Amino acid sequence: MKTQILPHVAARSSLSKKIAFGLLTVALILMPFVLGLAGPSWVRTADYALLYCMLALGLNIVVGYAGLLDLGYIAFYALGAYMVAVLASPHLNIHVSPWLLIPIGAGFAGLFGAILGAPTLKLRGDYLAIVTLGFGEIVRLFMQNLDRPINITNGTQGISGIDGLSLFGANFGSGFDLFGSHYNGAYLYYYLFLVLVLIIIAICMRLENSRIGRAWVAIREDELAAKAMGINTRNIKLYAFAMGASFGGVAGGMFASFQGFVDPTSFGLMESIMVLCMVVLGGMGNIAGVIVGAVLLTLTPEALRAAIHPLQDALFGRQVVDPDNVRMLIFGLALVAMILFRPEGLIPSRRRKEEFHHD
């Protein structure tokens, strides 16, 4: 509306938007090199942050848009990861190209999402939460125990030596040389993940304003009213589960080939809860918020890890308490403080914000 009434304002804001967009692009491209100066582990942390962005954006569809509390989301991440781990590793000596497996994994996870979603359609709120939690645990326990009678997942030992991704014959894991210095695989994976996150963001933005996206919000707000308006709530809910799950599957496949190793401990309930924290803390239903949440909750523990060890050395001259516990303690306190400070999330969606202040 404003663009029509105040054209000069619109022009200025579009120019500043373009500049901001350009700066952001440059910053994102240079990011790993800047982080690399602080230490090579930070580039890997950035990669994990991007993986969590994919997961959080996927869960945001289920929890943020459709309002279905899912506590077993990490199961789809696990499915995607094990898909690649089993079919592209020396474990069973099958080496299908991960490029092929990742879309298959996404489809498989999406299908699984719909299958798991189907029995939960009647359930509401916390009953839905406990059933999804149960499904999540069942998937993890299967991964943990399917090493006999036929060894599929190699049980608690996990699967190692998973094939990395390669493009035009060059392996992502081996890294590249630029201006005489060598950069390891984490740099290349950074760009790959960045592109994937951007694609997922684009899909989410398109979904948000689509017929399905509006139907999700309608179901979230009032399922009965949505049904009365002619929305097929069953199918629309299943779409939400399937869509969210397929993003989780992609992230899982990427995780497996990036890390080269998977075991069941990466897919516990705590991981599901962590992704949920990212969505809620950042701002449910808001793409920017969810990304901020994912990046913040991935970086905070790592930053604390880097800070606490030297700090204890400087203060006491030795490690008085386990730095890992101090780190997680502060992380827990920060989580509480951030929600107390902004209960509706750091960047709430406009619609949610209005709801909150009208109540």
Place this chain on the structure above:
Amino acid sequence: MDIFIQQLANGLIIGSIYALIALGYTMVYGILGLINFAHGDVVMVGAMTTVTILSALIGFNLGIPPALLLVVAVLCALPVCALLGFGIERIAYRPLRHAPRLAPLITGIGVSIVLQNLAMMVWGRGYQRFPEVLVSDPYTILGARITTYQVWTFVLAIVLMLGLWVLVQRTRLGRAMRATAQSDRVAQLMGVNVNRVISSVFMLGSSLGCVAGVMYTASYGQASATMGFLLGLKAFSAAVLGGIGNIRGAVLGGFVLGVIEAMGAGYLSDWTGGLMGSEYKDIFAFLVLIAVLMVRPSGLLGERVSERA
């Protein structure tokens, strides 16, 4: 048949522990409509505090019977847990009473992380052994072998549940609790101090959890900083199975879940021809939970959830 009775007994005993913890979840849910995610860790703090005090008391060699020392240790741990429950509500839940529904879930998770790591700082990452204070030959009842601890666990759990029932149905506080659960606004208009009721519910639930934590530790012989997570998860599932917010439902759910789990552990191997052993008992328990909720979407004894929460 012997296996059946043995597993039934085991299931009822572990179920009574689940039920006590589930009561803490369900009472909070009934009144505030939120999942107290830190409850499992309060249970852990109760167990760890008791073990520490008990070990210290035994170390003093006072010549008092160890069973009495156990009672003293639990009585010391109870106020710690009650205070912890009170504090958690004040810090993490009260400021968010009118916030979006998922906000208190996240602060609960935050508190849970804090408690777990504090416990690891104080007690270390390893296991704390429960001192053997009630050693005797196991009883044999109908072919099932049951230890003294198990007998006491079951009896005490039943007594506590009956006590809670009397408290809720027959006392002034209980009436205030039921009124607040129906509508906190109207209860307030009728002169109920809602904040005090909510605080007492947290303290009550935490105390029950403390006792349950000690029982669990006694029957497994050890406690650890991370024990609260799985125990809390099981108890929460039990509360949902019974119909969350419903006190009788929590008790029923606890026993049902305990028995399902024990039967799964005892029979899965037979049923599947040795394909799946007792390591699948959790899967079995979750599958039954899911199946029950599909038939009864609001739990065994839960009332139909209204369209708009």
